[in-house]
Amino acid sequence: MGHDTAEWVFVAVVIAVLVYVGVDSWIVQKEVEDVPADAEVIKVTGQQWFWSFEHADGTKEISTLHLKKGHAYKFEIYSRDVMHSFNIPDWVVFEDAVPGHTNHAWFAPNEVGTYPIQCREYCGLLHYNMRGSLVVEDDKS
Amino acid sequence: MVLELQKPRPVWQIMFSTHHTDVGYLYTITGLTFLFMAGVLAMIIRTHLFFPGEGVLVSDSATFNRIFTVHGLTMLFLFALPVANGIGNILVPIMVRYKDMAYPKLNAIAFWMNPVGGALLWLGFADVSWVSYAPYSIIRAPGPAADMFIFGMKILGISSILSSINFVVTVLKCKHPDLSLRRVPLFAWSMLTVSLMTLIAMPTYAAALIMMLTDRLGLSGFFNPFAGGDPIAYLHLFWFTFHPEVYIFLLPAIGMMYEIIPRFSRKPLYSQASGVFAFVMLGIIGFASWGHHMYSTGMDFTTKVVFMIGTLAAVPASGMHVFNFLATMWGARIRFAAPMKFAVGGIALFFSAGAGGVLNSAMPLDFISHGTYWVVGHMHLFLTGTIGFGFVAMVYYMFPYITGRMYSEKWANVHFIGMFWGTVQVFFTQHLLGLEGMPRRIYDYPPEFTSWTQLNQIATVGAWILGASFAVFLASLIYYSAKGKPANMDDPWGLGGKYYYPVAAKNPHGGHSGY
Numbered sequence A: 001m002g003h004d005t006a007e008w009v010f011v012a013v014v015i016a017v018l019v020y021v022g023v024d025s026w027i028v029q030k031e032v033e034d035v036p037a038d039a040e041v042i043k044v045t046g047q048q049w050f051w052s053f054e055h056a057d058g059t060k061e062i063s064t065l066h067l068k069k070g071h072a073y074k075f076e077i078y079s080r081d082v083m084h085s086f087n088i089p090d091w092v093v094f095e096d097a098v099p100g101h102t103n104h105a106w107f108a109p110n111e112v113g114t115y116p117i118q119c120r121e122y123c124g125l126l127h128y129n130m131r132g133s134l135v136v137e138d139d140k141s
Numbered sequence B: 001m002v003l004e005l006q007k008p009r010p011v012w013q014i015m016f017s018t019h020h021t022d023v024g025y026l027y028t029i030t031g032l033t034f035l036f037m038a039g040v041l042a043m044i045i046r047t048h049l050f051f052p053g054e055g056v057l058v059s060d061s062a063t064f065n066r067i068f069t070v071h072g073l074t075m076l077f078l079f080a081l082p083v084a085n086g087i088g089n090i091l092v093p094i095m096v097r098y099k100d101m102a103y104p105k106l107n108a109i110a111f112w113m114n115p116v117g118g119a120l121l122w123l124g125f126a127d128v129s130w131v132s133y134a135p136y137s138i139i140r141a142p143g144p145a146a147d148m149f150i151f152g153m154k155i156l157g158i159s160s161i162l163s164s165i166n167f168v169v170t171v172l173k174c175k176h177p178d179l180s181l182r183r184v185p186l187f188a189w190s191m192l193t194v195s196l197m198t199l200i201a202m203p204t205y206a207a208a209l210i211m212m213l214t215d216r217l218g219l220s221g222f223f224n225p226f227a228g229g230d231p232i233a234y235l236h237l238f239w240f241t242f243h244p245e246v247y248i249f250l251l252p253a254i255g256m257m258y259e260i261i262p263r264f265s266r267k268p269l270y271s272q273a274s275g276v277f278a279f280v281m282l283g284i285i286g287f288a289s290w291g292h293h294m295y296s297t298g299m300d301f302t303t304k305v306v307f308m309i310g311t312l313a314a315v316p317a318s319g320m321h322v323f324n325f326l327a328t329m330w331g332a333r334i335r336f337a338a339p340m341k342f343a344v345g346g347i348a349l350f351f352s353a354g355a356g357g358v359l360n361s362a363m364p365l366d367f368i369s370h371g372t373y374w375v376v377g378h379m380h381l382f383l384t385g386t387i388g389f390g391f392v393a394m395v396y397y398m399f400p401y402i403t404g405r406m407y408s409e410k411w412a413n414v415h416f417i418g419m420f421w422g423t424v425q426v427f428f429t430q431h432l433l434g435l436e437g438m439p440r441r442i443y444d445y446p447p448e449f450t451s452w453t454q455l456n457q458i459a460t461v462g463a464w465i466l467g468a469s470f471a472v473f474l475a476s477l478i479y480y481s482a483k484g485k486p487a488n489m490d491d492p493w494g495l496g497g498k499y500y501y502p503v504a505a506k507n508p509h510g511g512h513s514g515y
């Protein structure tokens, strides 16, 4: 193969891979951000160094969040002081809590169980311990 | 390369010199000193994380937070930048055939700002993390540490602007008229590119730092949501500077590989033009991707897509360097002496780091990796794996020219195996830890998370290997600069054929037909 041809082929292959990555992430991200209309809103507030939650009916919880299997939930994420990041790794729920902003994330748990909640943005002294848990229960109603 | 260190001189003569090689030595030695200081911090961090829940070595999170902050700041601004500037100072004037840097006094001033900035960072020992996100850095970070951090970074930022002005003028204005810009060796091109990038990128951060200071003093509220400001504005200003800055850290190391690889392959470089093109491309497109650090801040879909495209668009330029290196080595009679081993090892790690970077840029995947150990692994594959390897290769390469003696190839090999092994073991493992969901910058983690514990322990053992390899490096630098065999200055590695060395190695003021 000629001197330049090899390089052009190489660059073309790289670009093809990148186009694939780009298009695929566009498609997936579009789907991920498409919040179902019937999702129930949960307000999530981060502050140094714990999470608190408010359900649509006004019930409040601290650190442990109870949700029902088979429902879609939309989180409205706030911060009271510095930046935090609300994260349920097992369900790929992840969005920053930024003071002065309202951010969103959603998911629909389809398995019962207890899952860790954590903070994924450095927020000072006890950032490492800003942990909670999500309890997904069977919907008995 | 000029051989001035060979004849013993009092240290103060070097310290108060403005000659480019002396300033170059000062930069390089300062950079390497800070490398070992920050390396000790890294060993403390990794050893601490070996034992969850025990508080080994560091018994409170306040200290831990300060340690990882100063580790990161030191490695980036007091190791990576100074060493690049040091090698740049020694080589760039020679490569463009000029007697010195364009502004020798400015050059010395820019250097001496480094110890001052470094002292402020180390004496303050702030806990803001290297990104120092608002509003933590404004409303919560304890002073005077955070204020000393601001002043330290301010000084280092100005230093980097001054030295960039110097490199730009040296290459563009002082270059020998017979030497066309295209034929300027690629290492000098890399310094030119990163200097221009610094001039565009750094003022933004310099402004953001002053805004942070006035916010901290309560005089303004630019980034403080409780005074009408917005922390996201800080993130934009920060990453507008520091995404380009990651290429500013990277390109000099790539430039060093361009010096080493053809020489030890005993072949001309595959393509000078493609190297120049890739540098300039990356220098421009590097400014279009800063938002990939902010996907999860609540950025809307379209903005995320734009920054993703900007990020991916910069990747082919990096790929072209890899191709250029491989094509140069293809079918060559390679001499695997220490500089070549480190350069080739660096390229392999560069490639894997780039592949990981592409995964970060894909928006949905970034929601898995952002803020986890994946990102720590990613950046360290570049910073240790590529930049560290490139710099170490260059230090071995310059060793005979500077000291007149030869290092020991055997101990260099021990260093190489340890460093490569260690790098892979720590930083690949950190990618896995990220996938397991472990957040970065955490002082401790629940011992009942057994997969985290195991992976952390594997990473820590890797870090010990890496650390040990650097102890070998330090010891052999010191020992062989005094006791090494005198080097054959015509051909220290026995490559055969004078063509393969910069002619200046033997004759600092002579011609450069070798290029």
Ligand code: HEM
Pocket: B131, B246, B247, B249, B250, B292, B293, B311, B312, B315, B318, B353, B354, B355, B357, B358, B360, B361, B362, B366, B369, B370, B371, B375, B378, B379, B382, B383, B387
């Ligand atoms: C192929 C080229 C590269 C691509 C596609 C790429 C992509 C990315 C992306 C998307 C992130 C954001 C990850 C996150 O925080 O979620 C990131 C983070 C980072 N990258 Fe790269 N990167 C590349 C090259 C480099 C190079 C050459 C360096 C350094 C020399 C570097 C250093 C960093 C650092 C330090 C961070 C983390 C910053 C922080 O949050 O502390 N990257 N990279």
Ligand SMILES: [Cu+2]
Pocket: A083, A084, A085, A119, A120, A121, A122, A123, A124, A127, A128, A130
């Ligand atoms: Cu946090």
Ligand SMILES: [Cu+2]
Pocket: B242, B243, B246, B289, B290, B292, B293
């Ligand atoms: Cu970036």
